[in-house]
Amino acid sequence: MKKTDKYTVVIQGWDLMSYFSDTRDVCWFLEPELANAIKALHGAIGNAVTEERYIVVGTGSSQLCQAALFALSSLSEVQPVNIVAAVPFYSTYVEEASYLQSNLYKWEGDARTFDKKGPYIEMVTSPNNPEGTMREPVVNRTEGGKVIHDFAYYWPHYTPITRREDHDLMLFTFSKITGHAGSRIGWALVKDIEVAKKMVHYLTINSIGVSKESQTRATTILNELTKTCRNKSESFFEYGYEKMKSRWERLREIVESGDTFTLPNYPQAFCNFFGKTISTTPAFAWLGCKEERDLGSLLKEKNVLARGGDRFGSDKKYVRISMLSRDHDFHVFLQRLATIKDLK
């Protein structure tokens, strides 16, 4: 983020005091300016349909994911509803679906091997966390299934924008666009008003809405992203893509110069936003080990911290490495990786 004052917010003492933002909106605690900023950005990037959608704002997309689980399972005739995701899946889904021991829903693990009867919700993260591939639902049933599409990383600095996504329940988060994780702002685009209402019901009980200060700041920053996105020298997405591309090239160079590690290969694709064919440069590297070793432990010995593949329902020979660290940290990571790339 460049340090320009266009991204600065000023909030006066008497401002933003109420619980309410717009009592006529299904999501009564959503600031109308944020709703407009979200629609404008999706319109400019072309990554998601916002027409005929209810926007539900959350304290990050984690809270929204739980609001969605609550909404879809509350509306199911049979409970608990099975929650599944194809391996490797975002490790936090397991905790989100399990920690409260709810009778509404139940974590059932890998969507590919899911064979229980009854209603289910499939979490589809695309590009996927941890390994950056584009995903589709894998449970193949004609009825009883709902899908939550988590599009946290479906932005042009991570992956080519190949279509405007158009699904029943899509999640996005401010933190994975610009890195403003501290603001805890996420949003859902929801087709069915009953689902949107139930999500709002969850958010009302869970936290009586979402910080207005964060909503105001997200509005300012998202609007600035939209305004500058076609200006090559000012566009955050141009900057972000070049940064990610350079990091991936440096990482691949080290991995390919040795005989220890593996990385996924991604197809190049035409990005509708950039108007050209680009690489996939995910927010995480799904680093693998050619031999059957516990890669997380091996890296830890070399002072590289990464989340082990087993946390994602996969194998310990993989780890998830953040590609979004600060320049200095990323540089040190590469240096340390280089010292072990020929380890036998």
Next chain:
Amino acid sequence: MKKTDKYTVVIQGWDLMSYFSDTRDVCWFLEPELANAIKALHGAIGNAVTEERYIVVGTGSSQLCQAALFALSSLSEVQPVNIVAAVPFYSTYVEEASYLQSNLYKWEGDARTFDKKGPYIEMVTSPNNPEGTMREPVVNRTEGGKVIHDFAYYWPHYTPITRREDHDLMLFTFSKITGHAGSRIGWALVKDIEVAKKMVHYLTINSIGVSKESQTRATTILNELTKTCRNKSESFFEYGYEKMKSRWERLREIVESGDTFTLPNYPQAFCNFFGKTISTTPAFAWLGCKEERDLGSLLKEKNVLARGGDRFGSDKKYVRISMLSRDHDFHVFLQRLATIKDLK
């Protein structure tokens, strides 16, 4: 809130980006400046002990209440843990304890009639929401019980500060001090580190922490409250108490001039903060009807909206009226009430 720029915050684009505030703190997403501001304000007002306490910040005290239910019930050997509160109780507790159909805890209603075996958590709100009385736990058992003290309204503009509260788990909220409900900032003062850790675990899964923008703004405003609290012309609490006192006098005048309504009587008491004997001037009026009538419906006919007593586990002859509305709204409320005070 007076419109002075001491209460204004300016947040630059690159600031407050991380999930983390202080990785050494049990509550790693709590801004250290907010922790200091909270301690300073409690110190200046004298309403709660903060020494040897862990501070856990939440997205309002609603989220913290749920974090506390999770923490205390997770640490219980037997589950579900019974959740109780003495009638009349804050209506939202019922929803908070029930909506997710958790196997960890179960809403059991009135604490006074609670006679089930097994562990329990008693919610003690003091001053109480809805009727403003000072409360103590009522379940009288030697073991198996935990108490969550909700001190949302234990501030000198609502009630005389008679002692520094000193309990295991105390909840406070920014919204009920100055009215900044939109910020969604609450905090818990927690004695036991294991309970604090479990609460942080809940908040990590539920929303990966709490808006930094809101924390920053709350810090600025709480610090200003502390700084000015001994200056009679600038003190928010002096202003707030005079405002509440005047509203209560006007309300009592109308109620006492007719023969329809009742209001609780509160003892005067010496307030350690103001250094003099003052009245109790709660945030809500627990308006009753002398006859057995559905007071909520009666008022609704006269365009007065109030939450019915049945929502608080009590009788429909009572309603909860907010004493915190804007001047104009409060004035209109009194006018409408005056037209029905002699209704037969």
